Amino acid sequence: MSENELSDDDLWLQLQDDLYDGMKPEVAAATKEALDRGFSPQEVLGQGLVAGMDIVGADFRDGVLFVPEVLMSANAMKAGMELLRPLLVETGAPRVGKMVIGTVKADIHDIGKNLVAMMMEGAGFEVINIGINNDADAFLQAIREHGPDIIGMSALLTTTMPYMKVIIQALKDEGIRDELYVMIGGAPVTEAFSKAVGADAYARDAAVAVDIAKAYMSRRRGEAVAA
């Protein structure tokens, strides 16, 4: 099973397999091996971790995997990221995108939101998870501090989701609404609600959230190139 006996292609497959199976130490070992072979941190991230999490995301969407399995994979990914993160910072490599995500004011339920955050990280996004019970000021402060491309808001209760509109209004008042892509989700949230409060997208689950965010970032890059 030793990584150093594998061809490069098999090493990537092994890394992806271990990630899929949520095997944390094995993912760390394979990540290290890939770096030792001289692959750049971006290559290890893209061909190993992100490619592996893509498969996890697809199987989650297709009903093959469920929350526990995805969380195990996401945890294993963290082990690899711990090795890569300092190197990525060092090389100043551009990330896929940056997201600030949080549960809105008066709502304290965060498992679904945490799952989205992990899947987004798995897709190569930099995610700033600001936790539960965030009012508009908390979101604004995180936006000022981190300069994200995407804002993610979550609510589990029918009674707390209307606050999303307050936050979107605050973004408008600050004049930054158009610079940000606002995504919302949570058990009671619907497509219609998303339109009504003026969000950019509603994501039914974590896998869909990743797809939407990736599509947005590639549109945005396309526009940037065209401009």
Next chain:
Amino acid sequence: MSSEQTNLVVFQPSGRQGRVVSGTPLLAAARALGVDLDSICGGRQTCGKCKVLVEDGAFAKHAIESASEHLSPVDESERDYVARHAAVFAPGARLACAACVLGDVVITVPPESQAHRQIIRKDATERPVTLAPAVRQLYVEVEEHQLGERLGDWERLQDALRREWGLEELRIDLPALRQLGPALRDGKHCVTAVIWGEVEVIDVRPGYATGLYGLAVDVGSTTIAGHLCDLTSGAVLATEALINPQVTFGEDLMSRVSYAMMHDDGLAKMQQAVLAALNKLAGMAAHAAGLRGRDIHELVVVGNSVMHHILLGLDPIPLGGAPFTLATHAPIDIKARELGLKLHPGANVHFLALEAGHVGSDNVGVLIAEAPDQQDELMLVIDVGTNAEILLGNRHGVLSCSSPTGPAFEGAQISHGQRAAPGAIERVRIDKATGEPRFRVIGQEAWSDELPPEQIGATGICGSGIIEVVAELFMAGILRPDGRFEPDWGARQGDKETRRQGDEETRRQGDKETRRQGDSDSLPVGVSRSPGLLVSLSSRVSWDGQKGSYTLATAEQTATGRPILVTQDDVRNIQLAKGALYAGCKLLMRRRGVTQVDKIVLAGAFGSYIDPLRAMVLGLYPDCEPDKVLAAGNAAGDGARIALLSTVRRAESAVAARKVDYVETAIDPHFQDEFVGALHFPHMTDSFPHLEALGLLPERRADTGRARRRERRGG
């Protein structure tokens, strides 16, 4: 004006019809016309229970031309819903909450969309109580008024009560004072006074009068149930229940709070609705006992915090979000007439104490009835509803929490789920060798395999049926511990090689080709070859892409002519619900520093119908000796009844409620781990020695949760 334009809507099979203003949603039209049409989500296009069929063509009888174009077009959220539930949607079916009337239409309400009259079996169980009601009746002989004596009727009654019964410092309620003169006259100076709480005369009757009655009510978000009791004997004279009419404003508690947030008159409307229901319930119960509503002198109410607040006209909005602030925790005594309740004019209503924003007086009722705080055994008391309330403790202390199980256990969020009503599948057994099911529906004694298919008329699966079918699928190996339909099911029992190949092919075709097939014939029927046996394996597992589903009832066995399936998404929803319940139990156990409990009590109607063993197999709650898992019936209602019969227990409960240590699960650092671990059947890591001793758990496969990827790629 166009806004005044009306259209004729005819609902079948009820035949109810009427003209509605153009643009009215069908669901609103159905409600206005009194049509039996279900809805759980309150019109948010998420529950799908209100699906209806629009008829196309001329209807001479009604002199109208009905067409699907006479309804507003399908919008995005409805299309979204239908797309996700295509398997259970007949072509052309609409959600009544989304479709608005734009022209004359004839609408058919299919059987599965009819709300039915629910079967509610909330009978009072016998629990010993020492009678000490808040009201008692006292017979006294009052001195006649002498000329020149400066004493009124009330002062002379006070004298008599002081002299004969030692009661000091009494006051009299105004309606009783109005009764006093005539009563003295009719009773020839002898009267029977009804005293409340030893401080107030609330009724005066001529002569020697007997009969003193009280009502104990559990106001649930779905069901309101009451016991009418004889306060002199403690006997339950009548037990009645009805649906909480607030369901019109949203099925779950948070939708009700939301309704109050969105509508200025929302609180008032919901309060009036529940008060009207209480009046109706009191009338029904009194009638059943040969009495009248005004014969009821005392009412005790328990309910969750939101029901409690709405009933009292207290703003429920703070209960809709953290930190979930209550108007008060304390018990409340007020005159029934202040709320417009039509009981005896002097009747008092006692509202039991509340524990926390999410744990109301219904749980205090459970606390009174089960009294964990008075026992040595460490008890877990689980009241399963849309929110599960959990108590853990013994005489050394009691912890409580609320866990957001959602409505899956009640049949919502389940594609063929329904409430417990005639036609609902409530019992399921699956043959482990063949995978073939047999089931029993509510309203029939015989099992499905003892009846000709066309006599069964199954309409859906109710909560207890869902627990059983998922547990049986797991025990038969058709579902894996991680909740996925076993792709190799059948292969393990039989012809492994052939089966595996077939599977691989199916998977490779994947999304594209099998997506819409979904029929049971899309996979070959496997054959099991046990030594000396040849058993046909069930063809009931079918695949829609990667998602399996199981045909529980065939088209011939249902009322709709469409099969009843258990889908992968249904199983996922059950996993989420049971994970939340188990995690709540485990968090309390963790706080208490224990890994097992002596006894598990299942409260609530749901607890009475589920099979406790199969629920444990699924991992709804931790392992426990099976004989020590008991159903307690409607413990909240029983607690209300006990509080009605005994002011001693009532006072104890107020103290106990304050002592209960409430745990906010959502912000507990261990909740996520406990929840995730509990998503597997029965659990990812916790062991169930009692179930294993009984041989009820399928053997754990070595590859579960490991090396899936390699398995997936075929080695």
